[in-house]
Amino acid sequence: xxxxxxxxxxxxxxxxxxxxxxxxxxxxxxxxxxxxxxxxxxxxxxxxxxxxxxxxxxxxxxxxxxxxxxxxxxxxxxxxxxxxxxxxxxxxxxxxxxxxxxxxxxxxxxxxxxxxxxxxxxxxxxxxxxxxxxxxxxxxxxxxxxxxxxxxxxxxxxxxxxxxxxxxxxxxxxxxxxxxxxxxxxxxxxxxxxxxxxxxxxxxxxxxxxxxxxxxxxxxxxxxxxxxxxxxxxxxxxxxxxxxxxxx
Numbered sequence: 001x002x003x004x005x006x007x008x009x010x011x012x013x014x015x016x017x018x019x020x021x022x023x024x025x026x027x028x029x030x031x032x033x034x035x036x037x038x039x040x041x042x043x044x045x046x047x048x049x050x051x052x053x054x055x056x057x058x059x060x061x062x063x064x065x066x067x068x069x070x071x072x073x074x075x076x077x078x079x080x081x082x083x084x085x086x087x088x089x090x091x092x093x094x095x096x097x098x099x100x101x102x103x104x105x106x107x108x109x110x111x112x113x114x115x116x117x118x119x120x121x122x123x124x125x126x127x128x129x130x131x132x133x134x135x136x137x138x139x140x141x142x143x144x145x146x147x148x149x150x151x152x153x154x155x156x157x158x159x160x161x162x163x164x165x166x167x168x169x170x171x172x173x174x175x176x177x178x179x180x181x182x183x184x185x186x187x188x189x190x191x192x193x194x195x196x197x198x199x200x201x202x203x204x205x206x207x208x209x210x211x212x213x214x215x216x217x218x219x220x221x222x223x224x225x226x227x228x229x230x231x232x233x234x235x236x237x238x239x240x241x242x243x244x245x246x247x248x
Contacts, residue, residue, distance in 0.1 A: 024049050027064035043072060044081060055089045055201050057082055091213040092200060101189035101196075102141035103167045110139035112229055115209040117143045117197050120158050120174060121151035122205045124219045129175045134222035138229070142171060143193045145205055155190060162188040 025040040028051065039052035043059060051058045051067070058067040071082045097115055116132070118125040132140055144162060146154030157180060164170035164181035173179055197207075200215070208216045210228060220228075 021049070024060070024062055024064055027062075028060070031064055044074065045072070048072075050085065052085065052089065055086075057085050057089070087214045092209050092215055094209065094211060094213055097141070097209070098189075098192070098196070099141045101192055102143045103162075103171050105140045105142070105168045105172075106138075107133075107135055107140070108137040110137065112138045113141070113211045114138055114225070114229075115141045115143065117145040117193075117202050117205055117207040117209075119145055119147050119151055119154050119205040120161065120171075121154040122147070125206045126175050128206045128219055129172070131220065131222040131225065135225060135229075143196070144188075144190055145193050145197050145202070145207075146190065147205060158190050159185070159188045162186070162190065 021040055021042060025037060028035075028037050028040065035053055037051060037053055039050070041050050042048075043050040045059075047061065049060050049062070050072075051060055056069070058069045059072060060067045071080055073079065074081055092115075094113070094115065099115075102115070114132070114135075116128070118128070144158035146158045148155060157174070160180045160183070161167060161170045161174055163183050163186040165183065170181040173181075202215075202217070204217050206217075206219060208220060208225070210216070214228075216228070
């Protein structure tokens with residue numbers, strides 16, 4: 001049975017009282033002077049405060065002493081209340097992504113776009129590939145992003161895949177069979193990709209970036225990716241209709 005964040009706090013012996021946001025923010029700054037709190041506000045749970053630190057979200061009581069890192073769910077509405085906050089924090093300017101440094105795969109018309117940071121030795125990345133293969137009308141840009149600390153051979157493999165005559169084919173074959181392509185070494189963007197991922201605070205693979213700039217770390221099913229793609233398109237269409245109406 002899932003426990004809400006508030007229940008977890010209660011189990012820890014924390015009693016929440018109603019306090020003002022400025023008071024909670026002051027206490028946080030006093031207790032954690034080396035941490036930059038970019039946002040403190042009341043959550044939808046009375047006595048519980050949502051705290052944003054860079055790209056991280058936590059929940060605290062009025063004292064600021066206790067924090068819970070995780071997701072806050074409205075079980076009645078079956079809604080993840082933390083998701084919208086994280087989406088806003090993890091917005092990426094996709095126009096600035098150097099797609100020339102990525103492996104490009106087009107399915108169908110390729111009208112929709114996905115940007116994936118993937119490690120050739122990451123087991124979850126391997127499981128993501130067949131999910132991506134189920135999608136239609138999408139262009140997928142895969143940035144080879146070896147995590148050297150976890151997979152010491154991944155960089156060599158990423159560079160070999162990039163240097164293949166047909167990169168998309170070499171990537172697909174390796175992720176299925178583990179067979180690397182034959183061929184000479186070449187200049188690769190792998191080091192640039194590592195710096196790019198670091199600047200975006202990507203610390204795990206796979207990480208998917210959607211066309212609206214929302215970042216989703218971890219393995220997603222094709223159905224979930226499709227749901228998010230449709231949602232992004234609907235939101236974009238609504239914005240466009242609003243702008244058009246305003247222009248009229």
